[in-house]
Amino acid sequence: MTIKEKGYSHWEGELAEKKLPWWPITRFGIRSTFRKKFFKFFFFGALLPAVVFLVGIYISERLEDFRFMIRNQTNFLTVDPGYFKSYFTGDFLLFMMVAILVFCGSGLISDDLKHNSLQLYFSRPLKKGQYFLGKASVIFFFLFLVTLVPGLVFFIMKLIFAGNFKFFASYPWLPLSIIGYSVLVTLFFALYTLFLSSLSKNRRYVSILIFAVYIFSDIIFGIFYGIFRSPYFALISLKVNLQQIGAFIFNQKLPYSIPWIYSFLIIFSISLLAAVYLKNKVKEVTIIK
């Protein structure tokens, strides 16, 4: 027996799409992350370095008032691109960013896979790219709050505290560096997290993977570097690769004597592979005409 007629007909009209169809996904992701126990505690922990660096910027402009506290140790209070680099590539901040990813990112796709809810998304006027954008924006939101936002606040506060534009005149490219690095690190972590989240329906397993891959790559680098002292082993560590790129973007001396472009290529390749995997893993509803 052949089926001659379909039980449905295609609608040929113009679809009046919402301007931001991915926004409900992002809004839900942000809200549900804030509802998690301990998240706020963690998130404020991740903002601690920002507070410390902001205080540092204030003190740097009032050195005379704080002379009794800092004596001659003024080197670390020199606010220049190196100061910004120290904030952005600090081990603690990167670690806290990974912890935030565990909270906000582990279930982003794995929960949808677990509950078979992909069909629900794609039965609405939502494209695959918009779905990913909605999910990734949850990560963008939280990571920008600990990278881009503090970075720009530091810059603006430096100008306000100084009361002149000397700092801006000296480093006019710095805002671009702040934006560039924040976007790069956030984009990488978003793809990294979404990729790992799409590997399993089990959110606990994904949480472990997000944390373990980051730490693991750094430990292996530490071991090999400890034995062989070759800086090329730095390419194994996700953390060191981000620090290398950060040092380049802020025009600072690279922590390891290997070209920054190698680190960039590693990070770019991982992001690309993650994007390709995600594209193939998440299937849209196929319309047969």
Add this chain to the structure above:
Amino acid sequence: MISIDKKSAAAFLDSIGKSFSFFFFLGKKVNRTKVFILISFLPVIMAAIIKCIQYFNKNYWLEDLSVFSNIIIFFYLQFLILILALFFGSSISSEEIEGKTLTYLTTRPIPKSALILGKYSAYALLIILMVNIGVILSFAVLNIDHLLDFPRYKILLRDMGVLTLGLICYTSFFAFIGTFLKKSILFGLIFSFGWENIIQYFPGSTQRFTIVHYLKSLLPQPVRGRFSFLLFRLEPSSTGTAIMMLLLITAVFLGLACLVFSQKEYILED
């Protein structure tokens, strides 16, 4: 009276055995176990890379046993066994609750404590096998030129013993955390890479509040030099105390896990 006690003890052990075989079978089947097997074999690849580099470049010559004890074993001790124990330990109850399969277990004629103990034994055995096979292979790769040097195997056995003790201890701790907390993984990560990694370097008795202190106390102290940082600030407990403490911690947390699992009401959310 005594015979009744013996009978009920035998029945309880039988229940643990049944639970063990159920979960050992299940543990072997799930794909996640295969991924963790791969992860636990990564040190073997590391060992092979180290050996290859040493083979082609004699400038990097290091004593094989030193690399094994100070690098490979510490990698297992400070990272791998924590990750494995955290995932498998907290899974003992969490995966049943999150997967809503708990109902199938709690409607069987088997005590809840036997379910926990059986599943704990099954998962602990799985990860002990994963880790020790990886350790043996790493040892073989690094000592490929000295495989007939039997005194070296003493070190292998000692290190395997320490890791096994570490696994059973951490797994029992995380099993308890899994029965108790909803977000056991997050707590476990903070405990593993926060508490255990920081407090162990505190001076005096403070470091005795970590499990890793007792594990490191069972390892020989390296001579001052390249790898002395690995036992940095360790004020070791005696071997007897360390073993006793590890077994005590295991027993206490297993007991607590059984108690909580038997008494706590788990609402399986939709």
Add this chain to the structure above:
Amino acid sequence: MNPVIEVKNLSKWYGNVLGLNDVTLQIEPGITGLLGPNGAGKSTFLKLITGQIIPKIGTVSIKGKKVRNNYPLFREIGYCPEQDSFYEELTGKEFLLRLLSLFPYSPPEAEAKAEQALEIVELTKEKDRVIKAYSRGMRQRIKFAQAIAHDPEILVLDEPLSGLDPLGRRKIIRLIKEYQKKGKTIIVSSHILPEIEAMTKTIILIHQGKVFAQGDIHYIRDLIDTHPHIVSVKCDQPRLLAEKFIHEDFVLNVKFSPAEDSLLVETDNRDKFFSLLPSLFIENKIEVQEITSPDDNLQAVFDYLVGK
């Protein structure tokens, strides 16, 4: 007959949400249908009587023994939960076999029981496929199989027919009836009245955490029959039909649909109404297109019982 299951003043709430409120009842051997709309408290009741959750107030006993943490009792209880959750990586047979291995059976015994249960639910051909590859109906059947595999005296089935096609439903209903013939105690929950009607005459009507009625299904049917009912008749001459009905004493109200192609009749005696209806059609040569009862459902009964 001695009650098999006895609950006294059973109450359960989750935070501020009331699950079950002061339920006292006894269940005897045979099939008992637990009927109520979604969220009525059926699953809470079944979880309480199988010891899955702890009552805030009240007691549950099965054969005079407390249930929670009384693990030997579970040799006699088979529970088919509502949720669609499994050890997905296991095959159907492994799932049954492994769960049976938690009973005091020898491996050959467990094997035989697993095969038998698979045969009963007609999954023998698919026994070696992993559960994650099963269809919804097959998953429902394997869930039913694990509840009956150890041949329990008491079967507690939470929505066992959901997700099954009509054929599958008939098979499960037939199976449940066979269990009844063996003298077993079966509690089946559903929110669909005809499903319960097809299995049993003894029902417990539960709504908003309370038992509204317990006993023979005819009692519930009478309740349906005595409260005013609306029947919609779609035909070519609704106004003529209305004229014939309006003089009858069992007709309380007559209305037309907005399109004026249907007649809505409110009656307090359905039997009289339906016995008169065919003769009116024939005598007046009215062409009928459709007869429906917009409020002939469980919710309508509950609404009536709670006085809405």
